Amino acid sequence: MPSPPSPALDASERARPEARFPEEAVIRIHLNASLLALALAGPALAETAAPGFPALEASQAAANAQPGPRSLPAHTVPVPQADVSPAAQALAAAPYRAPAWNANPPDDAGWRTLVAKLADGALPGLAKAREQLGVTMEATTVGGVKAFVLTSRAMPEAHRNQVIFNIHGGGYVYGPGESGTAEAMLMSALGGYRVIAVDYRMPPDAPYPAAMDDTMAAWRAVAAATDPRRIGVVGTSTGGGMALALMLRAKAEGVPLPAALAPGTPWADLTEVGDTYKTHEWLDNVLVSYSGYLTHAAKLYAAGHDMRDPQLSPIYGDLTGLPPAILTSGTRDLFLSNTVRTHRKLRRAGVEADLNVYEGLSHAQYLFDPAAPETKKVFGDITAFFDRHLAR
Amino acid sequence: MPSPPSPALDASERARPEARFPEEAVIRIHLNASLLALALAGPALAETAAPGFPALEASQAAANAQPGPRSLPAHTVPVPQADVSPAAQALAAAPYRAPAWNANPPDDAGWRTLVAKLADGALPGLAKAREQLGVTMEATTVGGVKAFVLTSRAMPEAHRNQVIFNIHGGGYVYGPGESGTAEAMLMSALGGYRVIAVDYRMPPDAPYPAAMDDTMAAWRAVAAATDPRRIGVVGTSTGGGMALALMLRAKAEGVPLPAALAPGTPWADLTEVGDTYKTHEWLDNVLVSYSGYLTHAAKLYAAGHDMRDPQLSPIYGDLTGLPPAILTSGTRDLFLSNTVRTHRKLRRAGVEADLNVYEGLSHAQYLFDPAAPETKKVFGDITAFFDRHLAR
Numbered sequence: 187m188p189s190p191p192s193p194a195l196d197a198s199e200r201a202r203p204e205a206r207f208p209e210e211a212v213i214r215i216h217l218n219a220s221l222l223a224l225a226l227a228g229p230a231l232a233e234t235a236a237p238g239f240p241a242l243e244a245s246q247a248a249a250n251a252q253p254g255p256r257s258l259p260a261h262t263v264p265v266p267q268a269d270v271s272p273a274a275q276a277l278a279a280a281p282y283r284a285p286a287w288n289a290n291p292p293d294d295a296g297w298r299t300l301v302a303k304l305a306d307g308a309l310p311g312l313a314k315a316r317e318q319l320g321v322t323m324e325a326t327t328v329g330g331v332k333a334f335v336l337t338s339r340a341m342p343e344a345h346r347n348q349v350i351f352n353i354h355g356g357g358y359v360y361g362p363g364e365s366g367t368a369e370a371m372l373m374s375a376l377g378g379y380r381v382i383a384v385d386y387r388m389p390p391d392a393p394y395p396a397a398m399d400d401t402m403a404a405w406r407a408v409a410a411a412t413d414p415r416r417i418g419v420v421g422t423s424t425g426g427g428m429a430l431a432l433m434l435r436a437k438a439e440g441v442p443l444p445a446a447l448a449p450g451t452p453w454a455d456l457t458e459v460g461d462t463y464k465t466h467e468w469l470d471n472v473l474v475s476y477s478g479y480l481t482h483a484a485k486l487y488a489a490g491h492d493m494r495d496p497q498l499s500p501i502y503g504d505l506t507g508l509p510p511a512i513l514t515s516g517t518r519d520l521f522l523s524n525t526v527r528t529h530r531k532l533r534r535a536g537v538e539a540d541l542n543v544y545e546g547l548s549h550a551q552y553l554f555d556p557a558a559p560e561t562k563k564v565f566g567d568i569t570a571f572f573d574r575h576l577a578r
Numbered sequence: 579m580p581s582p583p584s585p586a587l588d589a590s591e592r593a594r595p596e597a598r599f600p601e602e603a604v605i606r607i608h609l610n611a612s613l614l615a616l617a618l619a620g621p622a623l624a625e626t627a628a629p630g631f632p633a634l635e636a637s638q639a640a641a642n643a644q645p646g647p648r649s650l651p652a653h654t655v656p657v658p659q660a661d662v663s664p665a666a667q668a669l670a671a672a673p674y675r676a677p678a679w680n681a682n683p684p685d686d687a688g689w690r691t692l693v694a695k696l697a698d699g700a701l702p703g704l705a706k707a708r709e710q711l712g713v714t715m716e717a718t719t720v721g722g723v724k725a726f727v728l729t730s731r732a733m734p735e736a737h738r739n740q741v742i743f744n745i746h747g748g749g750y751v752y753g754p755g756e757s758g759t760a761e762a763m764l765m766s767a768l769g770g771y772r773v774i775a776v777d778y779r780m781p782p783d784a785p786y787p788a789a790m791d792d793t794m795a796a797w798r799a800v801a802a803a804t805d806p807r808r809i810g811v812v813g814t815s816t817g818g819g820m821a822l823a824l825m826l827r828a829k830a831e832g833v834p835l836p837a838a839l840a841p842g843t844p845w846a847d848l849t850e851v852g853d854t855y856k857t858h859e860w861l862d863n864v865l866v867s868y869s870g871y872l873t874h875a876a877k878l879y880a881a882g883h884d885m886r887d888p889q890l891s892p893i894y895g896d897l898t899g900l901p902p903a904i905l906t907s908g909t910r911d912l913f914l915s916n917t918v919r920t921h922r923k924l925r926r927a928g929v930e931a932d933l934n935v936y937e938g939l940s941h942a943q944y945l946f947d948p949a950a951p952e953t954k955k956v957f958g959d960i961t962a963f964f965d966r967h968l969a970r
Contacts, residue, residue: 239867239869242860243680243867243869243870246674246860246866247674247676247680250673250674250860250863251673251674251676252673253668253671253672253673254657254671255654255655255656255657255671256654256655256860256861256863257652257654257860258650258652258653258654258655258860258861259652259860260649260650260651260652261650261859261860262647262648262649262650263647263648263650263853263856263857263859264647264856265646265647266853267851268847268851268852268893268919269893269919269922269923270853276645279645279646279647280645281642281643281644281645282638282639282642282643284639284643288635288639455660459659459660460660460937461655461658461662461909461910461937461938462909464655464656465655465858465861465909465910466857467653467655468634468638468642468648468649468650468651468653469648469650469857471642471648474638475631475635477631477635478635517853517854517857517914517915517918518853518857522909522935523909523937526909526935526936526937527660527661527937529934529935530661530934530936530937530955531661533934533959540932541933541934541935542921542922542925542933543914543918543921543933543935544918544922545852545853545915545918545919545922546853563922567925
């Protein structure tokens with residue numbers, strides 16, 4: 187059963203056992219089943235129980251005494267202790283995000299059922315959080331594409347003529363409709379902005395290029411209605427990758443680019459390439475493994491298209507001419523490599539790019555708890571960056 | 579036997595099996611012994627051979643189904659593939675850096691012997707590299723402290739009145755005398771600078787505060803001889819931590835600070851706190867584990883002083899008023915947490931701080947191969963940062 191979300195924004199340092207409105211709308215409905223599995227797996231777990239340094243020193247030295255792949259032993263890593271708030275410690279300690287992380291429905295109908303169930307489960311928490319954060323939301327259409335407009339009650343004068351264009355995450359499968367508005371809400375509330383969140387089509391019903399077509403159509407309309415020098419584009423994970431792909435497509439089609447960009451831990455490479463896809467496997471408790479749902483989602487989205495096409499994997503595109511960008515990741519993020527590869531490629535392309543990596547955070551966890559100090563810092567830093575780059 | 583270093587600077591993209599003048603003066607004199615151990619360990623290794631995703635999915639889900647520490651399975655990670663040069667791939671593929679990583683001599687004499695042996699082994703490679711890089715070096719004394727002055731033959735006009743003050747790394751034990759001049763040489767060669775490298779005293783002969791006393795005395799003299807607005811301070815690992823501690827001490831003693839700072843993967847926290855001390859254990863092939871030599875070196879250096887004292891662990895100090903800083907780390911670095919915690923703390927203190935994380939690199943590997951493109955990028959970025967902040 188999903189635990190009822192209960193944001194307590196006035197107690198930002200209090201530890202909290204659960205994320206409340208995960209971007210990927212993941213609720214641990216299978217927790218009881220997992221606990222049962224844990225109990226049953228007792229003897230097997232005992233066998234792999236992590237030995238300490240004295241037991242590992244010699245065997246690890248021997249296993250890594252020749253050039254080649256790195257051999258890692260079974261071991262246990264503690265909940266991060268320093269420069270991590272209690273709220274973020276709770277996120278770091280959380281179990282793997284079942285059932286989302288390794289979802290692999292047998293057919294399209296299975297995907298629709300899973301995605302809808304997770305989306306429905308996220309709505310009450312989002313509604314309550316909007317209320318507590320002082321954000322209103324309206325459904326709308328932008329450039330013929332479904333979207334939401336989120337407006338903060340506390341909007342500074344300097345932001346009144348500015349717009350944030352948000353592209354939600356969720357691996358191209360999770361987060362349809364209102365369920366994909368967590369980041370838009372946080373940006374609106376913590377930055378004091380009007381945010382337009384595009385509700386792009388997704389597989390299995392609409393594979394590539396539907397999501398990019400929708401996002402491009404919406405961007406075209408938004409950039410025509412508001413001076414693009416007053417617009418910042420924000421997206422996390424899949425939304426971060428799409429934000430980068432959108433810049434490439436806008437360049438190609440002669441549509442203006444925004445004044446600044448905030449790709450959070452962007453899925454910049456859909457091919458299984460990137461060091462932390464492997465080094466942070468089993469460590470990141472949100473995505474857990476690239477061999478989980480991500481591989482299936484990438485295939486579902488690409489639907490036969492070349493995954494190295496820069497519209498699917500923007501890391502392979504020409505990033506020259508992109509607007510200044512602020513990037514965010516965490517030390518446990520499966521997509522840390524996506525983030526740092528994008529950062530370095532932007533720099534090489536002559537683009538101002540500011541990298542921020544948070545201690546102890548797994549993938550996109552700065553979206554999970556609006557009261558966590560880390561969440562406030564991430565969106566505070568994006569806002570400060572946008573204040574330097576967006577016209578008023 | 580140490581393999582003879584042979585820099586081939588004109589073949590920057592060629593893969594190279596070995597680091598040539600590691601900052602910590604580590605040469606794999608025990609390689610043959612390790613290979614023997616590997617052969618002997620055959621059956622044990624087979625038992626721990628890493629299973630793939632299908633075999634791990636259920637057991638890992640079960641082992642991580644409750645809040646708490648993270649359970650990681652034995653697994654193998656490949657050599658990084660994308661956005662990593664062949665030279666850096668060779669560094670990533672290299673065996674653990676025996677005998678340095680887990681050195682634990684039984685007494686002071688044992689430390690002296692080990693450190694001297696590693697230092698001696700590094701000298702021929704350094705001499706040859708200086709020649710190829712067009713850098714000259716002279717021993718000198720600065721503020722009564724032994725030091726080296728390194729000068730590049732190719733010094734741009736804009737750098738003629740500037741000075742780089744370098745503090746070498748090596749865990750407070752490795753890198754005495756000339757053996758600790760690799761970073762100074764790279765900064766001189768790749769940035770086109772005159773670099774003063776302080777040869778501070780180290781344990782076991784001289785524990786804390788000798789190293790900081792020497793560095794402070796040298797800094798006082800350098801900052802008196804050259805307008806500090808024309809000085810950048812550079813240090814990696816232990817040298818990065820000392821650079822931060824030097825800023826705190828200079829503030830406290832009313833001595834001017836430099837115009838900019840480049841702490842590379844700084845040992846900012848000597849207490850065993852920091853997420854990647856644990857999450858990157860066994861992955862980083864340079865430091866490997868905090869329970870290796872680092873724990874012993876920290877104890878030897880602190881000699882009973884509180885390791886949370888900001889002069890030993892500057893992360894606990896007040897970083898307000900520090901000069902703009904550029905920080906460097908890698909996705910496999912055991913000190914990634916040191917680096918990102920320092921970055922965020924500098925930001926919170928209102929200091930301009932620029933974080934750069936390189937794909938696939940372990941601790942300080944940008945010092946290991948002067949011909950690696952990553953080495954050139956790191957020192958190129960530091961130079962560009964200094965060009966923006968140092969007076970001419």
